[in-house]
Amino acid sequence: MVKVANRMQGLQQSAIGAMTVRCRELGAINLAQGLSQVPPPPSLLAAGAREFENIGHTYSQPEGLSVFREAVAEKVKRCSGLSIEPATQVVATVGATGALMATLTALLDAGDGVIVFEPLYGYYLSSLQVLGLRPEPVRLTGPAFAVTEESLRAAVTERTRAMIICTPNNPTGRRLTAAELKIIAAVAEEHDLLVITDEVYEDIYFDPATHLAAATVGTLAERTVTLSSLGKSFSIPGWRLGYVSGPEQLIGAIRVAADSFVVCAPAPLQELGARALNLGEDYYRDLRAMYDRKRRALAAGFTAAGLAPNEPDGAYYLFVDCSAMGVATGAEAAEILLEHNLVGTVSGEAFYLNPPDVPYVRACFSLPDEVIAEAVHRLASGVLTHG
Ligand SMILES: Cc1ncc(COP(=O)(O)O)c(C=O)c1O
Structure with missing residues (x-):
């Protein structure tokens, strides 16, 4: 049988991809994938539509x-x-x-x-x-x-x-x-x-x-x-x-x-x-203001649920400490958030070679405001805790 190269050993679909599949199956909100789901600048799309042919x-x-x-x-x-x-x-x-x-x-x-x-x-x-x-x-x-x-x-x-x-x-x-x-x-x-x-x-x-x-x-x-x-x-x-x-x-x-x-x-x-x-400074100012708003909204949702989101000063992710759930790993925390709150996150272990001591999950906020609002709503019922 033709074999797969040794260099592929242990490489598999990321935890993020797997969580995306489960979110789809359960109808959960997907905060796992780092996919930007905010629209591109309209002027860029208009230029593309106008000029692509030429x-x-x-x-x-x-x-x-x-x-x-x-x-x-x-x-x-x-x-x-x-x-x-x-x-x-x-x-x-x-x-x-x-x-x-x-x-x-x-x-x-x-x-x-x-x-x-x-x-x-x-x-x-x-x-x-x-x-x-x-x-x-x-x-x-x-x-x-x-x-x-x-x-x-x-x-x-x-x-x-x-x-x-x-x-x-x-x-x-x-x-x-x-x-x-x-x-x-x-x-x-x-x-x-x-x-x-x-x-x-x-x-x-x-x-x-x-x-x-x-x-x-x-x-x-x-x-x-x-x-x-x-x-x-x-x-x-x-x-x-x-x-x-x-x-x-x-x-x-x-x-x-x-x-x-x-x-x-x-x-x-x-x-x-x-x-x-070549877009001007206004574009970037609006981009940052938009992400700041989304970051605050989602962080408030996790905080209201009794968890401890960090305060990122850049990018579009929250790294949430889920110790309050009484779980040992981020994977357990992500599973509870998925099953109980219908909110998909990535377990912190996906970002380490060896598991961290803290049960983290990562949540992406590059999403439309209404999707973030729904995630916040689903978190408002609180999270299940162990122990
Ligand atoms: C830190 C970091 N580097 C690189 C990338 C990949 O960028 P690109 O889509 O341009 O390949 C990502 C995408 O999520 C990222 O988070």
Whole structure:
């Protein structure tokens, strides 16, 4: 019998996908999936409808259309003040996921160690596994989930070649502070590590301070590759449009890797994506206000149910401590919320290599207001507690 590759061992459909299926079966509200379900900007949809016929429908060059890369460079300059050269320091990718795979493939070899911070976005682990890379976890402790110098240093081994950070974070919504990024910079410099920073939620944050891009801190720009996506900022995850930026010498190799995987990112969508990237400050202000409203509404629902949602300062997830339910694991908490309240969440274990001590669930609030209101209503009956 033809066998499946060894690298696939243990890889399976994520807990999130499985919860989505159960939500459908039970008629539960799905707060599990990180799918953006708010509508894309109307002006973008109108431009697409008007112009689709007349834009290019063949491949772009592997690094993407120049109009797209120029729009990326302008947005990066506007948002974080960093100057990047569109011709040599940007590659358009098939989502941030494509950017991550191309980066890991281009810059690391099988067996290399990669530091990851738990709780983490699960695709980091599956990408590392598929490429034969070794995750080296640093466990961050809630509710602060702060990076400390001791815990980071303790995770470095002689095989460590890189680290993956995520700010604003999925699942905690935390943004790395300047002090934390300085610790990361110091350790990376000392051990000559590549830093891969996933900033797909860079435009979604709730405190007045603007996004702090890792590449702007200290000397990090020299060793940092930044991944981003149009999926979150413009509610178009299905367009599969992202990008990676960084030092020219690294981006050159990433361009070749991205080409060998998929030839190029969807070219007609790059053309439209450039328009999205050029939207003005008003758009982003409204986006943040909208998510702030949704975040507060859903957090109030979990609090009223007797649970302890965190206060995310970015992204669109709540990481809810369900200790009050008297359960040992997030999986048990998620099951009760599903069965008793008809509200689907993801168990916290999905974001760890080894189970955490606290029963967390993650709830996504990138949903229409009325869906959030219904989830809040279903939580208002309270949650079942054990013991
Ligand atoms: C932290 C993080 N990185 C990357 C992605 C994937 O982005 P894309 O859809 O652009 O591949 C997601 C999607 O949920 C995410 O939460």
